[in-house]
Structures are given as structure tokens and as C-alpha cells.
Amino acid sequence: MASLEEMQKELEKIELQEIQLLEEMKHFVNQRSYVDAKIKVLSKVLPTLKTLKVETQDLVNTIHTIAESAENISDKVRTLDCARNRVDECQQRVGDLIDVGLCSEGVQAAILNEDYEKGAGHVHRFLSMDQSLLTQAATDIENVSSVLKAVGTLQDAASQLRTIVQHKFDEAVRVEDLSSIERFFKIFPLLDMHDEGIKRFCNYLCDKLRDTADKNLQTALNASVSDKRHHVKFADTLTLLFEGLARIVDIHQPLVETYYGPGRLMSVVSFLQKECDTQVKLIIIEFNKHRQLQKKINQISEIAKLSSSSSFSKIDKLDPKELDILIQEITIMHFRMELYIKFIRRKVLADIEISVLITEERNTQILSLDNLINSSDLSRRKHELLSLYLQLEQYFMEESVSKAVGIDSTDTSQQTSSMVDDTFFIIRKCIRRAISSGSLDGICAVINIACGVLENDFCGILRGRLKQGYPSGYLDLTQAYNVLQTSIQHGRLQPSDTEQIRTAFIIALNNADASTDYVETLCDSVLSDVKKAIPNMNTNEHGKLESCLSGLSSVISNLRDVIEYGMQQLRVSVIKPRISPWVDSFLNINHHLTDDELSEYEAGESFVQTLIMNLDSLLSSFKESLTSSNYDGLIKILIGEVTARLEKVIFKSTFNRVN
Amino acid sequence: MCTMEDFKFLFKVVLVGNAGVGKTCLVRRFTQGLFPPGQGATIGVDFMIKTVEVDNDKVKLQIWDTAGQERFRSITQSYYRSAHALILVYDISCQPTFDCLPDWLREIEEYASSKVLRILVGNKIDREDREIPTFVGEDFAARHNMYFLETSAKEAENVEKLFMKIAEDLMQVQAKNKDLPRYESSTTNISGRTSSVSDSSCCSKLT
Numbered sequence: 001m002a003s004l005e006e007m008q009k010e011l012e013k014i015e016l017q018e019i020q021l022l023e024e025m026k027h028f029v030n031q032r033s034y035v036d037a038k039i040k041v042l043s044k045v046l047p048t049l050k051t052l053k054v055e056t057q058d059l060v061n062t063i064h065t066i067a068e069s070a071e072n073i074s075d076k077v078r079t080l081d082c083a084r085n086r087v088d089e090c091q092q093r094v095g096d097l098i099d100v101g102l103c104s105e106g107v108q109a110a111i112l113n114e115d116y117e118k119g120a121g122h123v124h125r126f127l128s129m130d131q132s133l134l135t136q137a138a139t140d141i142e143n144v145s146s147v148l149k150a151v152g153t154l155q156d157a158a159s160q161l162r163t164i165v166q167h168k169f170d171e172a173v174r175v176e177d178l179s180s181i182e183r184f185f186k187i188f189p190l191l192d193m194h195d196e197g198i199k200r201f202c203n204y205l206c207d208k209l210r211d212t213a214d215k216n217l218q219t220a221l222n223a224s225v226s227d228k229r230h231h232v233k234f235a236d237t238l239t240l241l242f243e244g245l246a247r248i249v250d251i252h253q254p255l256v257e258t259y260y261g262p263g264r265l266m267s268v269v270s271f272l273q274k275e276c277d278t279q280v281k282l283i284i285i286e287f288n289k290h291r292q293l294q295k296k297i298n299q300i301s302e303i304a305k306l307s308s309s310s311s312f313s314k315i316d317k318l319d320p321k322e323l324d325i326l327i328q329e330i331t332i333m334h335f336r337m338e339l340y341i342k343f344i345r346r347k348v349l350a351d352i353e354i355s356v357l358i359t360e361e362r363n364t365q366i367l368s369l370d371n372l373i374n375s376s377d378l379s380r381r382k383h384e385l386l387s388l389y390l391q392l393e394q395y396f397m398e399e400s401v402s403k404a405v406g407i408d409s410t411d412t413s414q415q416t417s418s419m420v421d422d423t424f425f426i427i428r429k430c431i432r433r434a435i436s437s438g439s440l441d442g443i444c445a446v447i448n449i450a451c452g453v454l455e456n457d458f459c460g461i462l463r464g465r466l467k468q469g470y471p472s473g474y475l476d477l478t479q480a481y482n483v484l485q486t487s488i489q490h491g492r493l494q495p496s497d498t499e500q501i502r503t504a505f506i507i508a509l510n511n512a513d514a515s516t517d518y519v520e521t522l523c524d525s526v527l528s529d530v531k532k533a534i535p536n537m538n539t540n541e542h543g544k545l546e547s548c549l550s551g552l553s554s555v556i557s558n559l560r561d562v563i564e565y566g567m568q569q570l571r572v573s574v575i576k577p578r579i580s581p582w583v584d585s586f587l588n589i590n591h592h593l594t595d596d597e598l599s600e601y602e603a604g605e606s607f608v609q610t611l612i613m614n615l616d617s618l619l620s621s622f623k624e625s626l627t628s629s630n631y632d633g634l635i636k637i638l639i640g641e642v643t644a645r646l647e648k649v650i651f652k653s654t655f656n657r658v659n
Numbered sequence: 660m661c662t663m664e665d666f667k668f669l670f671k672v673v674l675v676g677n678a679g680v681g682k683t684c685l686v687r688r689f690t691q692g693l694f695p696p697g698q699g700a701t702i703g704v705d706f707m708i709k710t711v712e713v714d715n716d717k718v719k720l721q722i723w724d725t726a727g728q729e730r731f732r733s734i735t736q737s738y739y740r741s742a743h744a745l746i747l748v749y750d751i752s753c754q755p756t757f758d759c760l761p762d763w764l765r766e767i768e769e770y771a772s773s774k775v776l777r778i779l780v781g782n783k784i785d786r787e788d789r790e791i792p793t794f795v796g797e798d799f800a801a802r803h804n805m806y807f808l809e810t811s812a813k814e815a816e817n818v819e820k821l822f823m824k825i826a827e828d829l830m831q832v833q834a835k836n837k838d839l840p841r842y843e844s845s846t847t848n849i850s851g852r853t854s855s856v857s858d859s860s861c862c863s864k865l866t
Contacts, residue, residue, distance in 0.1 A: 383702070383731060386733075
């Protein structure tokens with residue numbers, strides 16, 4: 001049966017296939033006419049295709065021929081081009097030869113007529129020709145002797161002109177004939193004497209510079225003490241010198257550039273630099289002599305030695321106030337030097353930029369410029385001046401701060417004493433002064449010095465005062481404080497020793513707190529000031545500055561340590577002994593109350609109230625005298641103490657169910 | 660600027676020693692892997708940074724390369740105080756640079772923190788014309804309680820080792836002792852106030 005079913009299924013399949021096949025066949029039959037039509041069309045097209053092929057072949061052949069002829073033509077054009085170049089060259093040579101003749105005739109006449117510009121012009125034309133070609137050309141043509149003769153004449157004339165121009169230039173310098181000097185200065189490059197011309201001209205400029213500088217220095221030396229600018233007269237002289245130099249560079253740069261071409265400024269500057277170095281040296285020597293710098297430096301190092309080896313400090317100390325003006329002058333001098341060096345560098349760099357196009361060449365030029373500047377006596381003196389400045393500034397800062405601490409006084413209306421304001425005024429002043437010197441290294445060094453002074457001296461003093469402790473003589477602090485308060489109010493600040501120590505303690509604590517704020521502001525203001533003074537710092541310089549400034553933040557953490565130390569002192573000597581009895585009184589209360597007793601107790605609850613009252617009075621005694629953040633710190637410690645103590649006491653007590 | 664970088668410690672390393680002993684070359688070799696010939700004299704102080712890794716901790720070394728010439732002394736001295744490590748360099752082929760070492764030590768004594776890590780380095784061991792034998796340097800270092808190493812910036816010998824040793828030593832000291840000159844790493848602390856006050860692990864912990 002199964003097979004029958006299968007067979008039926010098979011049959012169905014076959015039937016289906018049959019239908020499909022039929023349909024396909026029908027489809028083919030339908031298509032037939034369409035296919036027939038197509039075949040007909042194609043058979044018609046066939047002959048056309050054949051002709052097409054032939055024609056294409058023709059086309060290819062034609063293109064081939066064209067390409068060949070094009071190649072032929074371009075070959076010919078090339079030859080023509082070459083020929084034309086040769087003709088050009090030839091023409092130039094002929095032109096040269098003719099010019100040689102003309103020049104040799106003209107040059108003699110020009111020399112005779114003292115028309116050196118024209119003569120030099122002829123020589124210049126001659127020199128611009130290719131000398132070897134010229135002689136070669138001369139041997140090639142028939143008229144050998146005349147050309148050779150002309151060349152000879154020109155060569156003679158050139159050397160003749162050279163001597164004449166040099167001579168005339170020197171003479172013009174001697175009689176200070178400005179227009180002649182300029183006239184011959186312009187002729188030098190025509191005779192291929194660029195270096196010679198620049199050298200002679202710079203020598204002349206240097207002579208002029210020397211004269212003015214001498215005069216300026218003499219005037220400065222003769223200036224009377226009463227003169228308004230007596231205290232900065234050397235800085236003024238230096239300024240005049242640099243201004244003179246800058247003017248020379250500014251005026252003569254276009255002249256040199258026009259007649260000698262760009263790229264000559266470096267040699268001009270190197271000639272001028274020598275004279276500049278000499279003059280700076282003279283000024284500095286006089287400066288050292290008149291301001292007795294060496295003596296002062298010796299004195300400072302002497303003092304440093306003595307104070308570190310023994311406490312014998314009453315030797316004749318240099319008053320920092322006296323140094324103030326001197327330091328000011330040094331910073332001005334240093335700033336002028338810095339400014340001049342920057343000016344020269346900028347000028348020469350710009351000149352290199354336009355004259356040298358190859359990067360490598362340019363870099364070597366820039367390197368030699370830096371070398372010129374860095375190895376100059378001016379730079380060396382600048383560094384020495386900075387070193388001098390730093391030694392004086394350090395002394396000034398240290399001495400002034402210790403003075404400020406020495407004359408420390410308290411104003412009753414202030415929570416801090418005068419030494420904080422004074423110290424930060426001094427440090428700010430010193431750093432500002434360093435900024436005005438224009439040297440980043442100087443600024444960084446002064447910041448470092450300031451960090452040292454603040455961290456070692458200033459923090460040390462505050463810590464020392466806190467070490468004295470906060471004596472808790474009175475049992476009732478409120479009472480003690482009231483005594484202190486009234487005595488302060490009445491302006492007779494002669495309380496007993498303990499009170500004095502207390503005030504000192506509180507004020508030291510406040511000073512430390514106020515100082516953290518001061519350091520923060522100092523840091524911000526210095527950063528923005530330096531950015532203004534030295535606008536184009538690179539990232540490295542920036543990093544340097546920031547790193548030095550971050551030294552100030554270590555001062556802050558040092559100050560916070562001091563505050564913390566003081567707070568712990570307060571905790572031990574004030575809070576702990578006072579709180580203990582207050583909280584301990586909790587032990588004396590009956591903790592086994594009946595219900596009745598409890599309600600009675602609640603009505604007249606005394607422990608908590610007393611505690612609150614006591615704490616209140618304790619705090620209020622400090623509230624006025626402490627700065628707000630110190631007061632907050634105190635409250636924090638107080639809360640901690642009370643909680644700890646209370647916990648202890650509660651654990652000690654026993655309670656009944658009601659409690 | 661190097662404010663919010665991820666590092667665990669920041670140390671200030673200052674190089675000192677006579678002019679021309681190769682301080683700048685040592686620093687360049689370490690920070691940039693270069694040996695620039697014909698180096699001009701350093702002016703004032705130069706400043707470089709390199710972060711190294713010690714025991715999986717990032718350590719930032721702030722290296723101050725000072726000028727050896729006398730006239731920059733007052734600038735360079737101001738950097739001693741906050742230094743964590745001082746590298747005193749001499750040239751093994753130049754006796755005078757070795758003879759000056761006591762002067763340098765006196766200066767360090769006067770200006771640097773007493774806890775500063777001090778390292779003696781004899782540089783230029785690539786040179787044939789040695790004047791100071793190794794044991795002489797070793798002896799000097801031992802007498803003054805310094806760590807000693809001979810290096811060649813030119814051949815990159817012991818340079819990496821020198822700075823890594825410093826980083827490792829400083830980290831150990833840091834772990835043991837929190838009294839080294841404190842140094843907050845960045846200015847963010849200054850303007851951002853807060854932070855770093857009660858940071859018990861001292862030194863700059865910016866995590």
C-alpha cells in the first residue's frame with residue numbers, strides 16, 4: 001500500500017514537471033519570432049563592421065606618422081634652442097668685450113675727473129663679468145692686444161680706485177666730512193670691497209660712539225650728589241650708550257642693506273659689539289668704584305659668616321635701606337643690557353631671515369649669532385651684575401624681614417601683628433624688583449630665596465612663638481580673657497607675663513593663617529606680573545617659573561603645619577583641662593532616677609545647659625581674637641574633645657531603665 | 660605645563676660641578692637620548708623633566724642643570740635648598756675639576772637640606788686620557804658619604820642607571836621618612852587651595 005501511495009506521489013510530481021515543461025516550450029515558441037528578427041538585423045550589420053575595421057587600421061597608421069613627425073620637429077626645436085642660447089652667450093660676450101673697451105676708456109677719465117662713482121661703476125661692470133671667459137674670448141679673436149690691454153687697464157684702475165677710495169674715506173673720517181664718508185662708503189661695494197667697507201665704516205662709527213660715551217661718563221662722574229638722578233647716574237649712562245648703539249644700528253641698517261645687500265648686519269654688529277663691550281666695561285668699573293660694591297659684598301659675606309658661626313651680631317651691619325637704591329640701580333642696568341641684547345638679536349635675526357634661504361645655512365648663522373652674543377663681554381658683565389644683584393637682594397630681603405619681625409607690633413583692632421604685612425610687603429617688593437630686571441633666571445632665584453626666607457626664618461619665628469605654649473593660669477578663662485581685653489582696650493599693654501604670652505600665642509596663630517592667604521595671592525600676582533613683563537616665554541621657561549612658584553606652595557603647607565601645631569597646643573593646654581571637669585560632672589548626677597525624679601530632672605535639666613553655657617563662654621573668649629578659619633579649627637578640635645570625653649564618661653556611668 | 664599629569668612622586672634633582680664637566684650632556688642624554696657635541700656653556704639654570712617608572716609607580720624627575728661658571732653661582736645656589744638629590748659631577752680626565760670637589764661640598768653643606776641625597780659622578784669615562792683613577796673617586800665618595808658612579812654621556816654609559824638609582828633611593832627615603840623638603844608638585848594646589856594639606860604621604864600625591 002505504501003508503495004502505491006509513493007507511486008501516486010511520484011505521479012503527481014511527474015505531472016507537475018510536465019506542466020512546467022510545457023510552459024517552457026510555449027515560451028520558447030513565443031520567443032522565436034523575436035530571435036529571428038534579431039538574427040536578421042545582425043546579418044545586415046556584418047559587412048559594415050568589416051569596413052570599420054579597415055578604417056580603424058588606417059587611423060592608427062596616420063597617428064603613427066604624426067607622432068614620428070612631431071618627434072622630428074621637437075628635435076629640431078631643441079637644436080634651435082641650443083643655438084639661440086649660444087647666440088645669447090655670444091652676444092653677451094661681445095657686449096662684455098665692447099664694455100671692457102668702453103669701461104677702460106671711461107675709467108681713466110672718471111678717475112682724472114674725480115668722478116669716483118662713475119669710475120667705480122665701470123670697474124663694477126668689469127668685475128661682474130666672468131674674468132676667465134673674458135681672457136679666453138680675448139685669445140679667440142683677432143684683435144687680441146686691444147682687449148688684453150683694456151682688461152689690463154681696468155685691473156689697474158680697479159686697484160688704483162681701491163687705494164684712492166680707502167685713502168679718501170680715511171681722510172673724510174679725519175676731517176669728519178659726513179657726506180664724503182657716506183659717499184665713499186657707498187663706493188666700496190662697487191669695488192668688491194664689502195668687508196673692507198664695513199670694517200672701515202664701523203671703525204668710524206665706533207670712534208664716534210667712544211667720544212659720546214666718554215663724554216657721557218664724564219658728565220655722570222661730575223654730576224653732583226644733589227643731582228636728582230645721582231642715585232641712578234650709572235644706569236643712565238648705560239642707557240645712553242645703548243640708545244646710541246641702537247640708533248646707529250637703526251640708521252645705518254637701511255644704508256648697508258641698500259648698498260651692500262642684506263645679510264651684512266651680523267658683521268656690522270660684531271664690530272660695534274667690541275666697542276660696546278669696552279664702553280660697558282668702563283662704565284661698570286666706575287660704577288663698582290663709586291658705589292663701593294666690592295666693599296658692600298665683602299661686608300655682607302662677613303656678616304653671613306659671623307652670624308652663622310656665632311650669635312655675635314652687633315658688628316657694623318649694612319642697613320638694608322641703604323642698599324635699596326643701589327639694588328634699584330643695578331636692576332635698571334641689568335634691564336637695559338637685557339633689552340639691548342634682545343634688540344640686537346631681533347635685528348640680526350630679521351636680517352638673516354631675508355638673506356639666507358637655506359635652512360641649514362640659516363641655522364648655522366643663528367648659532368654664530370648666539371655665540372657672538374653669549375661670548376660677548378656685555379653678556380658676561382650682565383651675568384656678573386645679576387649675580388651681584390642676587391647677593392644684595394638676598395641680604396636685603398633677609399635683613400628687612402628680620403627687621404620687620406624685630407619691630408613687630410600689635411594693633412588692638414587687628415587680629416594679626418605688623419610683621420605679616422611687613423614681611424609680605426618686603427617679599428613682594430623684592431620679587432617685583434627681580435621682575436623689573438627682565439631676567440627669568442633672576443626672578444626664579446629671588447622666588448627661591450623668598451621661599452627660603454619664608455620657610456626657614458618666618459615659619460621658624462611663628463613656630464618658636466607657639467612653642468612658648470598657651471599658659472592656662474586662670475581657672476576661668478573668661479575671666480582671664482576679660483582682664484586681657486580690658487587692658488588692651490585701655491591701651492596699656494602691660495599685662496602679666498602669662499597674658500602677654502597668651503596674646504603672642506594667639507597672634508602667632510593668626511599670623512600663620514593670614515600668611516597662607518598672603519602666599520596664595522603672592523603666587524598669583526607674581527605669575528601674572530611675570531607674564532606681563534616677559535610676554536614670549538616658551539614652555540620650558542614657563543615650566544621653570546611654575547616650578548619655582550610651586551616652592552611657595554610648600555611654604556603654605558609649612559604654615560599649615562605651624563597652625564596645626566598651635567592648635568594641638570591649645571587642645572592640650574586649654575580645651576582638655578577645661579572640658580574634663582565640665583563633662584565629668586556628668587558622673588555626679590544620679591543616673592538611677594525614678595519616673596518622678598526624671599520629670600523633675602527634665603524640668604530643671606542642668607548638666608547639658610551648664611555644659612553648653614561653659615562651652616559657649618570658652619568659645620566666645622576666642623571668637624574675637626582668632627581669625628575665622630582658625631576659629632573654625634578650634635571648634636573642630638573642641639567638638640572632637642567633647643565627644644571623646646563624653647563617650648568615656650557615659651561608658652563609665654551606669655544607668656537604669658528609665659535613663 | 661605639567662600640572663595634571665599622572666605621577667605619584669616628584670623629585671627635584673640638581674646637577675652641580677665645574678664648568679665643562681658634562682652636566683648638560685648627562686641631562687640631555689638621559690632626557691632626550693642625545694649627545695649634542697659643541698655644547699655652549701649653560702647660562703643660569705636649565706630645566707628638564709623626565710618621568711620614569713619605579714616599581715610600577717610613576718616618578719617625575721625634575722632635573723635642574725646648573726651653569727658651572729663662577730658668575731652664575733648666586734643663581735644656582737638658590738636651587739640647593741629645595742633639592743631632593745644633588746649630583747656633583749667632575750671630569751675624570753681633568754684633575755682641577757676633581758680638586759674643586761671640597762669647595763662644592765662646602766657649598767652644598769651651606770645651602771642644601773641636610774637630608775639631601777648626594778651623588779658623586781665621574782663623567783667622560785670614554786676618554787683615553789684619564790687623570791683620576793676610579794678608586795680615588797670611590798674613596799672620596801666613601802669619605803663623604805656619597806653614592807659614587809662613573810659615567811659617559813657620550814657612550815650613554817651608566818647615565819640611565821644614575822638617574823634610576825636616584826629615583827629608587829628617593830622613593831625609599833620617602834617611604835621611611837617624611838621630613839625631606841616638602842615639595843608640592845603643581846600650581847593647581849596654589850590656585851585650587853585645599854588638597855595636599857593633610858596629605859600624610861607627604862610629597863606630591865596627585866592621584
